[in-house]
Amino acid sequence: MRGRILISLPLFGLLCAPASAEGDAERYRLEKTGDGYVRMDTVTGAMSTCREQSGQLVCRMAADERSVVQDEMDRMQGQVKALEExxxxxxxxxxxxxxxxxxxxxxxxxxxxxMERFFRSFMGIVRDIEKEDPPPAGPGPDRT
Structure with missing residues (x-):
């Protein structure tokens, strides 16, 4: 039984891997424009403009999204500064x-x-009182 589990786990991993790769491939859509591409994230709706440079596709956020992100960063930096102060x-x-x-x-x-002088004086008074009134010689009262 244990041998079957060890063999089937790697097979399960291999079967699941293509599904996640396909999910990422389907998440983004590229549309060709006159000067490059527009990439859209189908999950969030975020759009980026892309251009080919040195054989690679380089994408940047669209201008309206960049201003929203920059505004949020500025707001958060202000909060951090206020908290630090x-x-x-x-x-x-x-x-x-x-x-x-x-x-x-x-x-x-x-x-x-x-404090030391106070306690020494106090203990002296207690000793003097004990000398004047010694405790009774017989058994003391039953305290149980």
Whole structure:
């Protein structure tokens, strides 16, 4: 069974290949004009003018399509530029806000010194209270 599948897959590929090539050949139509050819894409309706140069067919978009494409490119370039400017503004404002709101190294160390002194004093008070009122000697209350 496995041998049949391996043999039939290449045959299937060979049978399908001409169909796709024929589909591409049928997609475009060439019509001869006085100074060259007009190529039409039967799927999209796009038209191009073609001329023979050095034994090859060179095609270019029709003038009305070129202006539509150029207009769209200009519009998109404007959008990209506006987005780049917006990103730059956002990055700059965020960076400056973060830098201005963070304390300097000196301010941080000073604050940590205050916190350390506070906790040392607080722990000293707790120790003093524990010395004055020692916990009861017997078993403590049942906490279960």
């Amino acid at each position: 917006r990103v730059a503004k956002l990055e700059n404002s965020l960076t400056s806000r973060l830098e201005s709101s963070l304390p300097s190294e000196e301010e941080f160390n000073k604050t940590m010194g205050y």
